[in-house]
Amino acid sequence: MPILFHEKTKQFHLHNGDISYIFCIMPNDQLGHLYYGKKIRDQEDFSHLLELGFRDMSPCVFEGNAKFSLEQVKQEISVYGAGDLRSCGLHILQEDGSQTVCLEYMAHEIVPGKPLLEGLPATYVEDESEAQTLRVFLIDKWLDCQVELQYTLYNSLPVLTRNIKISNSGKQTIRLEAAMSMSLDLPDKDYEMIDLTGAWGRERHIQTHPLHYGIQSTYSLRGHSSHNYNPFIGLKRKETTEFLGEVLGFSLVYSGNFLAQVEADTYDVTRVMMGIHPNGFSWSLSSGEAFQTPEAVMVYSDQGMNKMSQTFHELYRTRLVRGIWRDRTRPILINNWEATYMDFDEDKILGIARSAADVGIELFVLDDGWFGKRNSDTTSLGDWYPNPDKLPSGISGLARKITDMGLKFGLWFEPEMISKESDLYRKHSDWILSVPYRAMSPGRNQYVLDLTKPEVIDYLDESLSKVLSEADISYVKWDMNRSMSEVFSAGKESGVQGKVYHQYILGLYELYERLTGKFPEVLFESCASGGGRFDPGMLYFCPQGWISDDTDAIERLKIQYGTSMVYPLASMGSHVSAVPNHQTHRSAALATRGDVAYFGTFGYELDLNLLSGAEEARVREQIEFMKKHRELIHKGIFYRLASPFDGNITAWMVLSKDKNRAIVGYYRTLVQVNGGYKRLKLAGLDADKKYRISDIAGERSCYGDEWMEIGILLNDSTSGDYHSKVPKGDFLSRLFLLEAE
Ligand code: DGJ
Numbered sequence: 001m002p003i004l005f006h007e008k009t010k011q012f013h014l015h016n017g018d019i020s021y022i023f024c025i026m027p028n029d030q031l032g033h034l035y036y037g038k039k040i041r042d043q044e045d046f047s048h049l050l051e052l053g054f055r056d057m058s059p060c061v062f063e064g065n066a067k068f069s070l071e072q073v074k075q076e077i078s079v080y081g082a083g084d085l086r087s088c089g090l091h092i093l094q095e096d097g098s099q100t101v102c103l104e105y106m107a108h109e110i111v112p113g114k115p116l117l118e119g120l121p122a123t124y125v126e127d128e129s130e131a132q133t134l135r136v137f138l139i140d141k142w143l144d145c146q147v148e149l150q151y152t153l154y155n156s157l158p159v160l161t162r163n164i165k166i167s168n169s170g171k172q173t174i175r176l177e178a179a180m181s182m183s184l185d186l187p188d189k190d191y192e193m194i195d196l197t198g199a200w201g202r203e204r205h206i207q208t209h210p211l212h213y214g215i216q217s218t219y220s221l222r223g224h225s226s227h228n229y230n231p232f233i234g235l236k237r238k239e240t241t242e243f244l245g246e247v248l249g250f251s252l253v254y255s256g257n258f259l260a261q262v263e264a265d266t267y268d269v270t271r272v273m274m275g276i277h278p279n280g281f282s283w284s285l286s287s288g289e290a291f292q293t294p295e296a297v298m299v300y301s302d303q304g305m306n307k308m309s310q311t312f313h314e315l316y317r318t319r320l321v322r323g324i325w326r327d328r329t330r331p332i333l334i335n336n337w338e339a340t341y342m343d344f345d346e347d348k349i350l351g352i353a354r355s356a357a358d359v360g361i362e363l364f365v366l367d368d369g370w371f372g373k374r375n376s377d378t379t380s381l382g383d384w385y386p387n388p389d390k391l392p393s394g395i396s397g398l399a400r401k402i403t404d405m406g407l408k409f410g411l412w413f414e415p416e417m418i419s420k421e422s423d424l425y426r427k428h429s430d431w432i433l434s435v436p437y438r439a440m441s442p443g444r445n446q447y448v449l450d451l452t453k454p455e456v457i458d459y460l461d462e463s464l465s466k467v468l469s470e471a472d473i474s475y476v477k478w479d480m481n482r483s484m485s486e487v488f489s490a491g492k493e494s495g496v497q498g499k500v501y502h503q504y505i506l507g508l509y510e511l512y513e514r515l516t517g518k519f520p521e522v523l524f525e526s527c528a529s530g531g532g533r534f535d536p537g538m539l540y541f542c543p544q545g546w547i548s549d550d551t552d553a554i555e556r557l558k559i560q561y562g563t564s565m566v567y568p569l570a571s572m573g574s575h576v577s578a579v580p581n582h583q584t585h586r587s588a589a590l591a592t593r594g595d596v597a598y599f600g601t602f603g604y605e606l607d608l609n610l611l612s613g614a615e616e617a618r619v620r621e622q623i624e625f626m627k628k629h630r631e632l633i634h635k636g637i638f639y640r641l642a643s644p645f646d647g648n649i650t651a652w653m654v655l656s657k658d659k660n661r662a663i664v665g666y667y668r669t670l671v672q673v674n675g676g677y678k679r680l681k682l683a684g685l686d687a688d689k690k691y692r693i694s695d696i697a698g699e700r701s702c703y704g705d706e707w708m709e710i711g712i713l714l715n716d717s718t719s720g721d722y723h724s725k726v727p728k729g730d731f732l733s734r735l736f737l738l739e740a741e
Pocket of ligand 1: 548
């Protein structure tokens, strides 16, 4: 039984082959946290881990017992108002102005499997035997408010998921000022925090820093999870590397405002909290109402960061992504955005599609500019019907012509937005998130529709469904190109305005649920000005996402490397684009551009008709290569080998689960003159198997131990063998294929 309750000591022990998570009902009936980490043997009593102790000034729970203070004990749920003086995850304002809450144990149950979270994306099980769930019910007796803590432990992964639900059974209306999905108190502060930071065009760069006393956090208040930060943090030991040591990963299955906060208190206890950002959030709960938080996912690794990422990849690829595209081979696509921007007509599109079909591409995606009067970003969002000047046979006619070429057809939408210059605005200017008496802030000349209104969801459902059912559409790119401001839902009373940010996300999820339910064969790809909403919440609906508008291969090394911290390769939209690159003006070789893009979903974003004969031949080879290896790339085990954040070299590899095949990507940014030899050590191989490695320079066979302990010998500086076939110069890449003999 992976989840145990010891009646006598009132302790819960959640454990599987990898992890243990232990907490108890304390003498005051509240929950105290005892241990989270590598699996330990079960025993009846872990109460010595409660660590009570006298501290001056601390408010205490019992008179005459100066050792039991909520400020000191590690909590299972941190609640504002009584004696816990740290930053807390649950904060409830009551009618009389009191903010004190005391949650006592009431009951618990252990159930097989994993319940769904109503209205919210979450990881799931396919069979009840895959996981067990513990539901602990707490009550504030004065308020008659119940809080359910839910924990799901997967049997064969080092994963524990958490969420909480607050139900108001009392008479008064209460107001949640903070309702975080999880909080966890760890017994020391000897960690480094890892988070993913960036901006448009340079998303998810890895940042690592030692914890200091006080609060450190990562967050979004933009209404979407953002380019700037990602709903993920890791806590690693100083000595932890990609391959060795302990790291705790925390990820939130949510697409809106979030806070992931770490507080190291001055007694060296580290509190981790994750959930909806309390700023801009204030949720009233009348009698009989309940609030469900999003899910937080905790991953434990004692084998370095690669192992943490591999666990996230496996969980998210197989138990978060849903639908037929979860396991189906992903199509190699071509997208016309960087080839034409909005300047196209049917002939131009058909010209690109024709050459795409000819080189073996499988899906043509028509991007922005096909609808209303959309020739620039000042107009037409909301008017989801084709522009007859550009597309005389409409979307259905165009789709037919493209599918007749043997390609699938995909289409871009930006459902959540409206342009002032649109029929929709002329009819429904009141459908915008805005404060009626204040100026609205434009972003990319557009405004955000109020997805808290059911009539807006219905309109979007109907207009998108119409296009999707009238034409043969196999793929949708769902874009979102501005952050939110003036977040206010006109016509609603003041008391519910603090719900709008979250209700927007619930509305978005409902719209996604309806459309993915109605069109189960369609592959949805999420996008937000590139990777501005690349998060686990989106993965639940969209098996893949566009990770960045920056398509430069060298920039992509960092973006893909950082994104891989949490997200599987099969989720990362990656395309080969033209040179000079439109974002950086850099010209990397076509081979390098392909070698980077292979480690994602793979596609093209350029006009194939402008390529030379040699380039076209190279594109054909790339497509053939990807078709041959995409199952391995998308479903294999990914290892980061050398970080672009540490220097000139980036390397990674994907290994098949049976350890018989692997592909290694090696990238050297700038050339060094007359440099030394380098060795690239591989990982994860079977030491006793012989592997043949081949690349452009030739073949060689060695046992796995040699490839892992000594590595591949490289010399890519500009001296030495001038006649070698290995390319030299800046922005070099090499791919190595491993095959067990
Ligand atoms: C932003 C996306 O990231 C791009 O790929 C493209 O679809 C444009 N929007 C279209 O407006």
